[in-house]
Amino acid sequence: MAKRRQFGYIRKLPSGRFQASFVDPAGVRQYAPDTFKARPDASRWLALVEADISRGTWTNDQRGKELFGDYATSVLRDSSQIGPRWRETCERNLRLHLVPLVKTPLRSLSPTVVRQWHAEALRGSGGRTSIAQSYRFMRMVMNTAVREELIQRNPCQVPGAGLVQAKERPIATPAEVIKLVEAIHPKYRTAVLIAAWCALRRGEIAGLLVSDVDLAAGTITVRKNRVELLKGGTAFDGDPKTEAGRRTIAIPPHVVPLVRLHLAEFAGSERLFVSRDGTALRGNTLYQAFKRARAAAKLEHLTFHDLRHTGQTLAAQAGATLADLMRRLGHASMVAAKRYLHVVDGRDAEIAKALSDLAEHGDAAKLPRSITMRS
Template sequence: MAKRRQFGKVRQLPSGRFQASFIDPSGQRQNAPDTFTRKADASRWLALVEADLSRGTWLDDRAGSITLGEYARAVLRDSQRIGPRWRETCERNMRLHLVPLLDMPLRAVSAMRVREWHAAALRGKGGKTSISQTYRFLRMVMNTAVRENVIARNPCQIPGAGVVKAAERPVATPAQILALVDAITPRYRTAVLIAAWCGLRRGEIAGLLTEDVDLTAHTITVRKNRIELLATRKAFDADPKTAAGKRTVSIPPHVMPIVRLHLEEHAGKERLFISRDGSPLRGNTLYQAFVRARRAAGLDEFTIHDMRHTGQTLAAQAGATMADLMKRLGHASMAAAKRYLHAVDGRDAEIAKALSDLASHGDAARLPKRIVVGA
């Protein structure tokens, strides 16, 4: 009978004890955490490891001993899916909220410890939004640890902990949009109009170039998103998060005259929006100008992001489909677009009334005259 190939390796140390080792899935040799008095015990440990590997339940003992803080910082450093703004936010939230867990070995972060940490954080002075962001980041780090065979199960099991239900934002009327445009510094009027009627984000507006505006086709193309880091005050243009973020949006005809005027009087040589000193427009500069304008117009309930929200809601009311809204929003999923379609949900009663109006004029619809409203 052929001899079964042995998994791993057992060797006797000068002390007389036995050391077991094996090659892990990454190709690295790992030693058992302890040595053994008998060779049979070392072989038995290797058999258990081999069984765990075959079942897909093996955990990396070396990686599991590092602290949560070390592992979380490594995930932040290495993940290609984390953008610079979110990385900065996670680093700040780690300092603000995750300190009680950071020095714990990764394997020691249990579901109970996460629950206790989260409850204590909510009792503290931190904002619910940043605590929710911190929990989502912790959950992502632990999901990575599960994939990398460091832990067996994600300990972040609190229902709804990573979700913050945002308050319903106000929708501006066309008259209110006009009041804000009239009140803001002239060089930023077009920015408000593009936010309100084209649905661009503040970073997308700040990242626009003059060549992104097509005066013939009446379109504006989003190619870049302006990123600003609070800690270092660095600013740079980056690609949108998803391919859907790069898009061309039609400009409503009533906005075009203001866009043309802006190109003539306020645009830079390359960038569509610039500050007074000619430098690229900073998002905070636009924000502060908008705050002054809303105060002057008596519309303090609105934020600059509400203009984007307004534009998409009005587009939904104008008959935009889910696909239309996704394109204008620059979203790859339907989740965001659904928020705006709720604006037309209440029109069902209007549709029913219109159907009755149609029925009351049956001859026009080739319906029997006896169909009468209220019959």
């Protein structure tokens, strides 16, 4: 019976210890990280490596020595899926929150190390949102390392570490929207109305062109998102994050006349909203104008983004379905749109309250004749 050929190669060194090596799937000779006291020890190590290769779980120990900071930087540099705003955020978090890990080899980032880093970060002075962003970035980097076979599994196993429990956002009433419109500079009134009644983001509003408005059809089409970076003050028109972000939205009829007035008095030759010098409106300019308006209207609890939340909530109250909300939001996922259906779902709580009143009074005549949604 022919003897099975041994995987790898073992040689005895002048020191008397044994060195084990093998040729990896890429055709490169790899050496054991340590020498062995006895030949059987070297043979057992080779047998484990052979088994890992046959199962497809073998990783290159030498490549796994690459430092997390260096590898994360290269992933940021080379990934075409990372937008400029998210890249800037990740670079900042790498400097601020992930510093304790930047000199750690990839293969040394165990679930315990990651858990301890996360717990220590939460005990520090950093914000919960930026820490969650840092964790998501690290998880993405380590997923890349798994795909590139530098490590066997992702060590980012902390439940919920990448999530931030969003607080319930305030909802502006139609009367409060009017107060803001009256308080803000006339050239920005339409921006407030579009945010509140069409649920556009600030960047989407700043990116609108005159050609994106169709008064005859009563629609606004979102094609671009104005991106502004903190570093260097760079600004440019970027594509929406997903194809769903490109969308055409019906303008409520009561807003159309004000959009028409804006086009006649304040719009630029190409841009729907412009700065004093006629260039594209900067998001911060709109934000500062909004801050002054909310102070004058005594509505300091509202943010500009709350207007988008208001628009979707009012749409849900008006009977918009989940699909309707997703389309108006420009979201490919239903997760965000579901947040606004709690207003409609609130009918069940009102029905339950009415049933409790019936049990308490024992008299159906004392109950309200109808159950209506709260405005």
